[in-house]
Amino acid sequence: MKVLVIGAGNMGLTYAEGMAKSALLGSQKLKIYDTDPKKIARLSQDPHFNVYHNLEDCLPKADIVFLAVKPYHIDDLFQHMTPHINQQQIFVSLMAGVTIQTISSQLGAAKIVRAMPNLPAKVGKGVTSYTESDRVSRVELIMVRNLLDTTGTSIHVSTEKFIDASTGISGSGPAYVFYFMQSMLEAALKMGFSAYDSKVLVSNTFEGAIELFNQSNISPETWISRVASKGGTTQAAIDSMEDNNVKQLIQDAAYAAFNRAIELGKNS
Numbered sequence: 098m099k100v101l102v103i104g105a106g107n108m109g110l111t112y113a114e115g116m117a118k119s120a121l122l123g124s125q126k127l128k129i130y131d132t133d134p135k136k137i138a139r140l141s142q143d144p145h146f147n148v149y150h151n152l153e154d155c156l157p158k159a160d161i162v163f164l165a166v167k168p169y170h171i172d173d174l175f176q177h178m179t180p181h182i183n184q185q186q187i188f189v190s191l192m193a194g195v196t197i198q199t200i201s202s203q204l205g206a207a208k209i210v211r212a213m214p215n216l217p218a219k220v221g222k223g224v225t226s227y228t229e230s231d232r233v234s235r236v237e238l239i240m241v242r243n244l245l246d247t248t249g250t251s252i253h254v255s256t257e258k259f260i261d262a263s264t265g266i267s268g269s270g271p272a273y274v275f276y277f278m279q280s281m282l283e284a285a286l287k288m289g290f291s292a293y294d295s296k297v298l299v300s301n302t303f304e305g306a307i308e309l310f311n312q313s314n315i316s317p318e319t320w321i322s323r324v325a326s327k328g329g330t331t332q333a334a335i336d337s338m339e340d341n342n343v344k345q346l347i348q349d350a351a352y353a354a355f356n357r358a359i360e361l362g363k364n365s
């Protein structure tokens with residue numbers, strides 16, 4: 098199976114590394130195409146990859162093509178790709194908001210999988226949602242899923258609405274968690290802890306809470322009640338969050354990302 102990744106940035110390179118290190122490609126090296134000469138020079142030293150700076154040298158020979166450029170790059174990119182594609186190739190888009198209809202009409206591709214990954218894929222803990230165009234067969238979809246799963250886990254969704262929705266939950270979600278972490282770190286520093294101790298306190302608190310959640314069938318709400326004593330310190334903190342409508346604000350933020358994904362789809 099010949100796999101090409103177009104765009105070796107945060108997401109493209111993460112997938113490229115996951116797939117290249119798996120056994121799925123057999124004896125084939127993963128192909129990478131990017132327009133940044135510095136990236137091409139650096140990645141050319143990596144024995145896992147064949148790196149290209151011309152589409153005509155790599156695109157016609159690829160079976161599966163990952164699209165991992167920014168949504169605003171597609172006009173230029175698709176124009177250059179169209180003469181070199183064929184109708185048997187499968188295109189897997191990792192781009193936020195770019196619809197299957199846009200990829201089909203602007204690129205001229207038939208077999209399209211639209212996926213929404215997230216950055217923990219870098220450490221094998223990513224979660225990707227995906228859906229496909231009618232022309233993708235069941236066997237082809239399983240092949241794509243196996244490739245996606247080299248960076249973590251995945252869920253199949255029935256429509257693109259859920260790709261936009263998962264952009265608001267899991268795609269952008271790591272940034273919300275980092276926002277919470279940053280706020281806790283700043284509070285710890287203000288209380289007088291060193292930077293090192295603040296990091297130990299905050300990172301272990303997140304890791305421990307996630308482990309408790311994962312190893313049980315208990316909801317976060319119930320876990321909160323197990324931390325909070327009546328009239329105690331946690332209750333004071335939760336009351337402060339409730340008074341300030343923090344839960345609603347976080348939901349609003351997730352919806353803002355969801356709506357932005359829909360908007361990007363209309364503009365592309």
Ligand SMILES: NC(=O)C1=CN([C@@H]2O[C@H](COP(=O)(O)OP(=O)(O)OC[C@H]3O[C@@H](n4cnc5c(N)ncnc54)[C@H](O)[C@@H]3O)[C@@H](O)[C@H]2O)C=CC1
Nearest residue numbers: 104105106107108131132133165166167168174192193216
């Ligand atoms: N970073 C994240 O956490 C997530 C990103 N995504 C999606 O992944 C896509 C890529 O995002 P990032 O990796 O963060 O961006 P990035 O800016 O890190 O990488 C984009 C890469 O594309 C290359 N590039 C630009 N124009 C090109 C062209 N015409 N041909 C070939 N390569 C070209 C750039 O040189 C760069 O290496 C976006 O569409 C984004 O919506 C999706 C989920 C999460």
Ligand SMILES: O=C(O)[C@@H]1CCC=N1
Nearest residue numbers: 192193264268269270
């Ligand atoms: O911010 C973005 O548009 C991309 C999509 C999800 C995460 N990063």
